[in-house]
Amino acid sequence: MIPFDEGRARLLLAHACESAGLPGPGDARLIALGENAVFDLGDPAVVAKVARGPELYDRAHRELTVAHWLAGQGVPVVRPYEALAAEPQLSHGHPVTFWHRLAPAVRPARPVDLAPLLRALHRLPLPPVPLGRRDLLAPVERWLASAEGQVDPADVAFLRHRRDAFAAALEDLVPRLHPGVVHGDALPRNVHVGPDGPVLLDLEFVADDLREHDLVVLALSQDRYGVPAEEYRAFTEAYGWDVREWPGFTVLRGARETASASWVAQQAASSPAALAEFRRRVASLRDGDTGVRWYPF
Known part of the structure; x- marks a missing residue:
């Protein structure tokens, strides 16, 4: 089994960006590494989530759908990147989703x-x-x-x-x-x-x-x-x-x-x-x- 670490996630991200027509991730900043590797792409103002395995595709797809629905219900939620279709990009089987980067936090959440x-x-x-x-x-x-x-x-x-x-x-x-x-x-x-x-x-x-x-x-x-x-x-x-x-x-x-x-x-x-x-x-x-x-x- 290929380990899912930052290096592997960056390779998957580069492939997903190419498929999505986004600029290469270059020196994208890793925000978190768990079930997903989460990257801030810098420019454009987009955050990408690279799933740990192909088995997470349905969950990633549902997250995009639910985010659109919650926003329509008036709940303040993070928004999917609207320039792409509302479905995950596949990178060697791994689902990758793209999200609008939020404005900088004014303070830590409590x-x-x-x-x-x-x-x-x-x-x-x-x-x-x-x-x-x-x-x-x-x-x-x-x-x-x-x-x-x-x-x-x-x-x-x-x-x-x-x-x-x-x-x-x-x-x-x-x-x-x-x-x-x-x-x-x-x-x-x-x-x-x-x-x-x-x-x-x-x-x-x-x-x-x-x-x-x-x-x-x-x-x-x-x-x-x-x-x-x-x-x-x-x-x-x-x-x-x-x-x-x-x-x-x-x-x-x-x-x-x-x-x-x-x-x-x-x-x-x-x-x-x-x-x-x-x-x-x-x-x-x-x-x-x-x-x-x-x-x-």
């Missing part, structure tokens, strides 16, 4: 900036395109398989067991909120605070599911990623409810922790820091210690 965006999202009817469920655990097998030979097989077996247990428990959850459109990865890093206010980014996981999905993310972030208690409290006050009061919180939180630990595995081959973080996360789950700090990638 948890409270998510509240009005989620309230607007959670009021929407279902779109005219099928969304599917927010299946947190569906990619776990792919992430773990990509790390074969790089991580301890016992850790892989442990995460697979957790995945199966939580998948069964999720089926029995009774929501407090009316199910519907959710963002699916509602974190401050997916909000850009520009001159006109907060804008919602990364729409790949928009789904039709329990609204609680969008609220558990920040509660977990307080425990695992160091979000201050006062910032979390400001978010819940602005949204109008604290998901920790919901009986299903522990199950949904556990499912998301299982997915988050498994996600890091796919970077273990190319990053010693990712391997160390994977081991940290699995150890804390084995110990049942919900207070161990995790570090983002």
Whole structure:
């Protein structure tokens, strides 16, 4: 398997730009490397997302469609680059999408900036395109398989067991909120605070599911990623409810922790820091210690 690293992503980006009739990416700036390699092309004012694998084509296509629909509903979201057709470019099988670059941020996003965006999202009817469920655990097998030979097989077996247990428990959850459109990865890093206010980014996981999905993310972030208690409290006050009061919180939180630990595995081959973080996360789950700090990638 060819590793998906910055060098590989740049080659894929160059091919996609050529196919799209865009200038060569030259010294495009890498913004993020995870499920996608995200690049700022500089000139034109476009951001490109290069997907890690061909299996992500449907998700990339749906993200473009959902972005157009949300913008039409008045939700502030990042906009696809309108000079291209509303479908991903294929670069050696990898889907690549292009987006208008936003104006520079006026400040870092805070948890409270998510509240009005989620309230607007959670009021929407279902779109005219099928969304599917927010299946947190569906990619776990792919992430773990990509790390074969790089991580301890016992850790892989442990995460697979957790995945199966939580998948069964999720089926029995009774929501407090009316199910519907959710963002699916509602974190401050997916909000850009520009001159006109907060804008919602990364729409790949928009789904039709329990609204609680969008609220558990920040509660977990307080425990695992160091979000201050006062910032979390400001978010819940602005949204109008604290998901920790919901009986299903522990199950949904556990499912998301299982997915988050498994996600890091796919970077273990190319990053010693990712391997160390994977081991940290699995150890804390084995110990049942919900207070161990995790570090983002």
